[in-house]
Amino acid sequence: MVVSILERWHAALVGQSPVAIATVIQGPGTGGKVLVSPEDHVGSAGNEDLDRAIIEGARAMLEGGKTGTAHYGPRGQRRMEDVAVFIQSFAPPPKMYVFGAIDFASAVARIGKFMGYRVTVCDARAVFATRDRFPSADEIVVAWPDEFLKTAEVDKRTVICVLTHDPKFDVPVLKAALETPAGYIGAMGSRRTHDNRTARLKEEGITDEELARISSPVGLDIGSRTPEETAVAIAGEIIAQRTGHSGGRLAERSGPIHAQEPDTATSPDARDAERSAAEAAVRER
Amino acid sequence: MNPVVDKVAKWREEDKKVAMATVVKVERSGPLGPGTSMAVSEDGQVAGSVSGGCVEPAVYEEAMEAIESGRPKLLTYGISDDEAFGVGLTCGGIVHIFVERVDW
Numbered sequence: 212m213v214v215s216i217l218e219r220w221h222a223a224l225v226g227q228s229p230v231a232i233a234t235v236i237q238g239p240g241t242g243g244k245v246l247v248s249p250e251d252h253v254g255s256a257g258n259e260d261l262d263r264a265i266i267e268g269a270r271a272m273l274e275g276g277k278t279g280t281a282h283y284g285p286r287g288q289r290r291m292e293d294v295a296v297f298i299q300s301f302a303p304p305p306k307m308y309v310f311g312a313i314d315f316a317s318a319v320a321r322i323g324k325f326m327g328y329r330v331t332v333c334d335a336r337a338v339f340a341t342r343d344r345f346p347s348a349d350e351i352v353v354a355w356p357d358e359f360l361k362t363a364e365v366d367k368r369t370v371i372c373v374l375t376h377d378p379k380f381d382v383p384v385l386k387a388a389l390e391t392p393a394g395y396i397g398a399m400g401s402r403r404t405h406d407n408r409t410a411r412l413k414e415e416g417i418t419d420e421e422l423a424r425i426s427s428p429v430g431l432d433i434g435s436r437t438p439e440e441t442a443v444a445i446a447g448e449i450i451a452q453r454t455g456h457s458g459g460r461l462a463e464r465s466g467p468i469h470a471q472e473p474d475t476a477t478s479p480d481a482r483d484a485e486r487s488a489a490e491a492a493v494r495e496r
Numbered sequence: 497m498n499p500v501v502d503k504v505a506k507w508r509e510e511d512k513k514v515a516m517a518t519v520v521k522v523e524r525s526g527p528l529g530p531g532t533s534m535a536v537s538e539d540g541q542v543a544g545s546v547s548g549g550c551v552e553p554a555v556y557e558e559a560m561e562a563i564e565s566g567r568p569k570l571l572t573y574g575i576s577d578d579e580a581f582g583v584g585l586t587c588g589g590i591v592h593i594f595v596e597r598v599d600w
Contacts (some may be wrong), residue, residue: 213552215600216600217501217504217505217508217598217600218505220501221502221504222500223500224497224498224502225497234518234594234596236568236570236594237570241566241568241570242596244566245600254600278529278530280521280530280533297518297520297530297594299530300530301498301530323550333572369581420522467524467525469522469525469526469529
């Protein structure tokens, strides 16, 4: 039996394997569809040359988890605009690693799931790292955090939350985190814990530049108290860090709410600065 | 799991005709980004959405038409300025939506 594009698409989503869907939305062959996986493809946009160009383009976009429209000539030529192809990437969910099996971790694991992360909770203490305490986590690991992180899969979309606030665990796991390409590294703790931890990390040879990658103390400044409120502050910071926004109140800002390129956005601060500079230039004239 | 694709797969298994509407481009402000989709089955069930509720009724009609004709269509919805009852987005954005029958 021939497997349809829909069946393959559905199976890839269920199995969390990466897949891109390319659809001709304008020009000759509108409605043509190609499913592209890292290994193979199903379907055609009309002719082999165009298919080849689309498959190559879709694989590149899939690698970066990007969705958007690409343009080609009728036979896949570059720098031509005849055929518009909408390419949609379906990458597996990004990963969140939560270290320290405390109440705050439970709330962070829950909000991580809510945001679409695949959540792993890790703690060296078997009595705390239990399924009962973390019903929403995808995976619970009893191991030394730094040892586990060294073997874990980490990419640019990965979020690492270190909530142990005990230097004995914090310092080694943060050192291991800094060796990964993780997009967000957060470390919980009071100002005092933060100062103490920073000093220890410096003693271990961590540079200021590396330290700047760690969000510590973790979270946006919204006055959180409870584990749930703290999780919201951390979630807000994770999003703001990814989009390059600063996390203030929209009511106190002007300018667009959504950036055109969600993941490479100009921050509202930068936009405000640009606008004032432009206004100043007009005044000078 | 993508709930819209999940529904589409289920409807197709039940041998229902289905159309999908997908946001392919958003200009200026818009509530949902490219890739967001809505599916409609021939018996009138709907899964997902393509805006904050502003253009869904119009897209529903277009989807029903695509189920009938099998012809894909690229639609554009903008601001509903002076037409008090016209279809548009109150947020000031422009969305481009591709509607197609699922026969692939």
